[in-house]
Every structure is written in C-alpha cells, then in structure tokens.
Amino acid sequence: MSTPRFTTKELDRLRELAAEWGKIVSKRAFGDDGPGLDVDFRTMEQIATAAAQGLTEGALQQMLQQQARKVPRQYPCPDCDTLCPTEPHTRALTAQGAQVEQAERIAHCPACRRDFFPPLRATLGLDEHAFSSSVIQCIVTAAARFSSFRDATDAVKMTGIDVSESQVRRLAHEVGQELIEARDRKVIEHRRRQLVPRTEVIPEAVVVEIDGGRIRTRAAGAGPGVHEAQNKEDKVACLATLKGPTFVSGAPNHPNRSGARVACAAWCSR
Ligand SMILES: [Zn+2]
Structure with a gap:
C-alpha cells in the first residue's frame, strides 16, 4: 500500500484547525483577557513555540503508536x-x-x-x-555546504535539532559513500546500456552540435561611443534527432547524404 499524499489544500485546512487551538494556548497562558501591557513579544514567541513543539510531538507520537x-x-x-x-x-x-x-x-x-x-x-x-529522513537531509546538506563539521553542527543546532559533531561527521560520510556507490552503479549501467531511457520516444539517431566563440559587448543605452567594452563567451548548442530511409543495398550510410530528414528537437544558446 502506498503512502497517501495530502494536497496543499488539505494541509492548509489542518493548519487552520491548529491555528484555532492557538486561542486555547493564549487563554491557558494568560487567561480570558490575554497578555497584559507588560508582556513582550519574546515571551509570546516562547509560548507559541512550546505549544507548536507539543503539538508536533503529540501528533507524531499518536500516529506512530496507532x-x-x-x-x-x-x-x-x-x-x-x-x-x-x-x-x-x-x-x-x-x-x-x-x-x-x-x-x-x-x-x-x-x-x-x-x-x-x-x-x-x-x-x-x-x-x-x-533521525527522521528530513533531519538527515538537513544534516548532510549543512555538512556539504559548510567548510567544517563543527560549523555544520552549529548550523543544524540553530534549527533546534540536537545533534553532535561526531553524528554529523558519521552521517555525512555514510550518505557520501551511498552517493558515490549510486554514481558508480549508474556509470556501469550506462556502459552496459542498462539505463532506463528518460524519454518515451527513443530517436533512431541523434546529433549534438556545439559551437562557441568570443564576442565584444558594450554597455546598453549609454549613448554614442563604446562604453564598458568587454569580451564575452558565446555558446550555442543544437540537439537534433535524425530519421532516414533504409536502403536494401548499396546505400550511403551517412544520414544526410542518404537524404535523411533532419528535425531540430531543441535549440539553446548561451
Ligand atoms: Zn530465521
């Protein structure tokens, strides 16, 4: 059985329901009249955060137990x-x-x-x-982005996740090794032509054309004369699919010389 996915609309309705419970939290913390004029925003934030944590823990605990x-x-x-x-x-x-x-x-x-x-x-x-998979994702992303495991650990801790530097280091190495193995597997599958094509229609033959050069540019809208002249790289690529007739014998094997129709599937430049 696959995991039921919830739409954004359904999740929004749950959030609206939980937002209503905020009134109960305020009443429990400050009574019917709400906070007095001496209560600062930081205090309100602490109360709301504690309530949100409790709601998250309670909901997860209930779902896991059931x-x-x-x-x-x-x-x-x-x-x-x-x-x-x-x-x-x-x-x-x-x-x-x-x-x-x-x-x-x-x-x-x-x-x-x-x-x-x-x-x-x-x-x-x-x-x-x-750790949940979303927490592991957070930890390994931090480990990849920061230059040291100590900095990555501090960054993760700032999101409220309790983790040690050795745990960050171990998870980063484990996930890194899994990524290396997945990459190497794909290379072998590619060489053995075992990769599943990511397109529904597989063309008979394809051509990839690339070209590049350098052009001189100048500032736009700067009046007569050359302003801020600079060299820029210009790159053009063309991906074309080829389709040609089949000859029984004596056929030239070059698709263009055999009168193939050439259809350019996509153009991109720069
Ligand atoms: Zn057994």
Whole structure:
C-alpha cells in the first residue's frame, strides 16, 4: 500500500484547525483577557513555540503508536521464513521540531538467532539512525555546504535539532559513500546500456552540435561611443534527432547524404 499524499489544500485546512487551538494556548497562558501591557513579544514567541513543539510531538507520537499497533503479533523471519513472535520496542527519534519515542515491534528468530524488525521502518522511510529522513537531509546538506563539521553542527543546532559533531561527521560520510556507490552503479549501467531511457520516444539517431566563440559587448543605452567594452563567451548548442530511409543495398550510410530528414528537437544558446 502506498503512502497517501495530502494536497496543499488539505494541509492548509489542518493548519487552520491548529491555528484555532492557538486561542486555547493564549487563554491557558494568560487567561480570558490575554497578555497584559507588560508582556513582550519574546515571551509570546516562547509560548507559541512550546505549544507548536507539543503539538508536533503529540501528533507524531499518536500516529506512530496507532500504526505500530497494526504490525502483526507474529512475523516470518526474512532469512528462514520461521514465524516469529514480535514484541513491543521503542527508541528515541529526532524529527523536525520534535523528540519522540517511536513505537515499533521487534522479533527474535529462534532458528537463526537473529533479531529483526518487521518492515515498518521501510514504510516510514526510517533506518537504523535515530533521525527522521528530513533531519538527515538537513544534516548532510549543512555538512556539504559548510567548510567544517563543527560549523555544520552549529548550523543544524540553530534549527533546534540536537545533534553532535561526531553524528554529523558519521552521517555525512555514510550518505557520501551511498552517493558515490549510486554514481558508480549508474556509470556501469550506462556502459552496459542498462539505463532506463528518460524519454518515451527513443530517436533512431541523434546529433549534438556545439559551437562557441568570443564576442565584444558594450554597455546598453549609454549613448554614442563604446562604453564598458568587454569580451564575452558565446555558446550555442543544437540537439537534433535524425530519421532516414533504409536502403536494401548499396546505400550511403551517412544520414544526410542518404537524404535523411533532419528535425531540430531543441535549440539553446548561451
Ligand atoms: Zn530465521
């Protein structure tokens, strides 16, 4: 079963509903009359942030617990297929703006003596790391953009995510290694012509033409004379698909000389 996706409209309606609960938060913090004239904005911001964190944690916790209850009490071992009893298991999980206890189930196979998790983590897009996938994305993006793991860790911490420098370093290396392996796999698939084409109609033959040069430019709208003259690179590319008739014998094999029709699929310049 695929994950149900929510439209922007549906998410907006949930946000409007939660916004209404803001009135309850204000009432709980300051009473029916709301904050007095001595309350500054920073205090209001702290209250709203605490309430938003609580809402995020509560919603995530509820959804995770309800989902975990649907995991069967017995699950076949992925190695030997023995039906194994599953036990409740929890772990701390860091998500965007929340720390939650993730409820799941774990099983122990008496035949192979291995512990395994029924495939709920795969459905959730989680792995053995104690971070949600969006948090991992945030961490590795920071590690890629900043010149040191220490700076990247500080940047991630500023978003409210509790992470250590060693965790940032380890995740960056692991994800980097996965990207290297994925790139190398694609190179091999390309060489073996195993890559799935990204176009529905595969042309019989294609031509890629490129050319470039240097042109002298001057400032626009600067009146008579040459202003701010400078050399600029000019690049032109043409991608063309070729289609020609097939000859039984004695045919010239050059598509143009054989009277092929040439259709330019796309032009781009500069
Ligand atoms: Zn087993």
